Amino acid sequence: MRQTILGRKLGMSQIFDHQGNAIPVTIVQAGPCTVLQVKTVQTDGYNAIQLGFGEKKEKHTTKPLQGHFRKSDSTPKRHVREARIDDPSLFKVGQVITAGLFQKDDRVDITGTSKGKGFAGVMKRHGFSGFMASHGVHESKRGPGSIGQSADPSRVFKGMKMPGQMGNESVTVQNLKVVDVRESQNLIMVKGPVPGGKNGLLVIHHAIKKAAPPLREPETEEVEPVPEAVEEELDAGLTAAEVSEESAPVTAETAEEVPAEPVQEAAAQEEPEAESKRAESAVEEEAGETAEEPKES
Amino acid sequence: MGINIVEMYEKEHMKRDIPDTPIGSTVKVHYRIIEGEKERIQIFEGVVIARKRAALRSSITVRKVTAGIGVERVFPIHSPKIDKIEVTRLGRVRRSKLYYLRELRGKKARIREKDQY
Numbered sequence: 001m002r003q004t005i006l007g008r009k010l011g012m013s014q015i016f017d018h019q020g021n022a023i024p025v026t027i028v029q030a031g032p033c034t035v036l037q038v039k040t041v042q043t044d045g046y047n048a049i050q051l052g053f054g055e056k057k058e059k060h061t062t063k064p065l066q067g068h069f070r071k072s073d074s075t076p077k078r079h080v081r082e083a084r085i086d087d088p089s090l091f092k093v094g095q096v097i098t099a100g101l102f103q104k105d106d107r108v109d110i111t112g113t114s115k116g117k118g119f120a121g122v123m124k125r126h127g128f129s130g131f132m133a134s135h136g137v138h139e140s141k142r143g144p145g146s147i148g149q150s151a152d153p154s155r156v157f158k159g160m161k162m163p164g165q166m167g168n169e170s171v172t173v174q175n176l177k178v179v180d181v182r183e184s185q186n187l188i189m190v191k192g193p194v195p196g197g198k199n200g201l202l203v204i205h206h207a208i209k210k211a212a213p214p215l216r217e218p219e220t221e222e223v224e225p226v227p228e229a230v231e232e233e234l235d236a237g238l239t240a241a242e243v244s245e246e247s248a249p250v251t252a253e254t255a256e257e258v259p260a261e262p263v264q265e266a267a268a269q270e271e272p273e274a275e276s277k278r279a280e281s282a283v284e285e286e287a288g289e290t291a292e293e294p295k296e297s
Numbered sequence: 298m299g300i301n302i303v304e305m306y307e308k309e310h311m312k313r314d315i316p317d318t319p320i321g322s323t324v325k326v327h328y329r330i331i332e333g334e335k336e337r338i339q340i341f342e343g344v345v346i347a348r349k350r351a352a353l354r355s356s357i358t359v360r361k362v363t364a365g366i367g368v369e370r371v372f373p374i375h376s377p378k379i380d381k382i383e384v385t386r387l388g389r390v391r392r393s394k395l396y397y398l399r400e401l402r403g404k405k406a407r408i409r410e411k412d413q414y
Contacts (some may be wrong), residue, residue, distance in 0.1 A: 011303040014354055015310065020329065020378035027303050187302065 001090075001213070002206035003101050004083035005031050006053035007188075009200045015179055015189065017076070025179050026190040030099040032186055041086045042226040047088045052077030053201075054285035079201050099186040106178040107207035108188075111226065112195035116168030125159040171275065175207050222288055299373040307353035312375050318345050320395060321388030321408050326359060326372055328382035329400055338380050341370055344388065344408060346395035357382075360398060362406070366397060 002068055002092050007030040014022045037050040051197040058066060072093045085091065102108065122128040122144040131137045133147075144163075148156045156261055173194055180189040194202060318324050324342045343361030346369070353375050360369045372379060388408035398406050 013303055016373075016375070016377050018377075020376050022373055022376065027306060030304070152374070185302070187306075263301050 001086060002208065003085070003097070004051070004203060004205045005097055005099070006051050006079055006081055007031065007202045007204050008050050008054070009196055009198055009202055010187075011198050012193065023179055024193070025191055026194045028188050028190060028194065028202060028204065030188045031097055031185055032096045032100070033143060034072060034077065035091050035095045035097065036068065036072045036074060036077070036080065036091055038088050038091050038187055039082075040091055041295055047086065048082045048084050049088070049091050050080060050082050052080050054078035079227060083203075083205075098183060099181055099188050100183045100203075101211070102178050102188050102206075104179055104181055106213060107175045107210040108178060108190060109172055109174045109207050110176055110190065110194045111170060111203040111205070112173040112200050114167045114169055114171045114195045117166040119164060120166035121163045123163060125166045128161070133134050133194070141248045155187055175209060190285060304319035304385060305354065310375065311353050316384055318348070318381055318382060318384055319383070319387060320345055320348060320393055321411075322384050323386040323388065323408075325355070325383040325385060326370075327382070328372070329378045329380055341372075342385070343370075344395065344398070346398055348393075351395055359365075360395075362402075387413075 007028045010027040010029055016022055016027050031053065033051040033053045035049050036052045039046065039048040039050070041047055052072075052074060054079040056076050058076050061069070066076065072096065092100070117124065121142050123130045123142050129143055130142045131140055133141060144161070147160055147162070160198070173192070174192070176190040176192055178188055179191050181187070182189075187262065188204070190197050322345050323342065323344055324368065328339050328341055330337055330339050331336065341359060341361070343359040346360045347355050348354035349356045354373070355375065356371050356373045358369055358371050360367060362368070372382075390408060391413040395408075
């Protein structure tokens with residue numbers, strides 16, 4: 001099932017994979033989010049959960065909102081967002097959703113607010129070329145040039161690229177690969193950049209253009225043994241890969257994949273699609289890895 | 298908040314046994330090369346002409362002249378592909394970036410050895 005969580009962009013860094021390629025990653029604080037309200041077709045006309053993320057002081061919370069947070073036995077939250085879901089019976093008010101929602105190699109869509117650039121001209125906003133800096137050009141070095149014809153249309157067509165507000169809008173980046181998950185700290189690392197500046201609010205969702213991940217057990221705040229095991233095994237797999245790199249890269253790859261097997265089977269009991277989904281993402285990983293050699297000149 | 302999680306995360310992944318490679322020093326970089334099944338180590342020896350100091354993302358630029366052609370490689374020093382880095386000689390230089398070496402050939406492109414005290 002596809003699920004949503006709220007998060008915060010912490011910054012970017014890089015990770016080396018077992019082949020030694022440097023992968024650019026964005027570190028995202030994903031959750032913990034509290035379910036503040038469950039909306040159902042019967043009561044609200046649609047299925048959704050309301051998520052709260054980030055603490056704020058009670059004295060900064062309005063009285064009506066204080067009451068709303070009290071209903072779910074939650075502390076006041078800075079950000080409150082709604083997320084559509086398929087099955088409201090899986091959620092209950094007050095439940096805590098953590099980064100354990102995601103696993104390594106999952107694909108996610110991330111929505112954020114892009115950095116505001118203010119009122120920008122056409123060169124910055126639309127990549128126009130402007131005019132020459134000399135050769136007699138005056139008063140329109142960065143101008144747009146002609147914006148239309150003459151008496152015939154006698155108007156400017158809709159959608160004409162003109163100066164205006166740039167940035168500070170909602171932007172979604174799709175199919176970002178989850179490179180690493182730290183459940184204990186509620187961190188996920190995704191490959192590549194995400195919209196917005198540091199500390200910006202992000203809405204993280206399982207990729208809509210990929211197969212939905214199987215329903216995983218650890219969604220509540222109760223003890224979550226499975227993902228921790230995954231983490232340990234991945235660590236073990238990584239070190240094994242480092243050591244065995246001298247022998248052959250093939251062994252390194254199997255070393256990483258074999259220990260992860262039992263966990264996958266556990267998940268497969270829940271949902272038969274799990275196995276095939278894993279296999280699929282494994283194929284994608286191989287295809288998606290491009291060698292990043294250091295530059296030569 | 299308060300603690301910088303990105304910094305913490307980078308610290309975890311950093312190598313701890315990297316020697317200091319000052320600008321102007323001559324280094325041997327042992328670089329792992331994977332050719333199909335086999336893996337071997339190639340040594341790239343040259344002068345450190347630039348350093349980027351950024352925790353896990355740190356890198357050094359090493360320049361050498363092979364058959365009259367200058368070759369520069371940027372090595373991310375925390376990369377697992379780097380087996381080890383040896384410093385063979387320290388140079389006495391007065392810049393933090395030795396890009397001027399690119400314009401110099403032969404005797405002029407030499408770097409005086411740093412006096413040891």
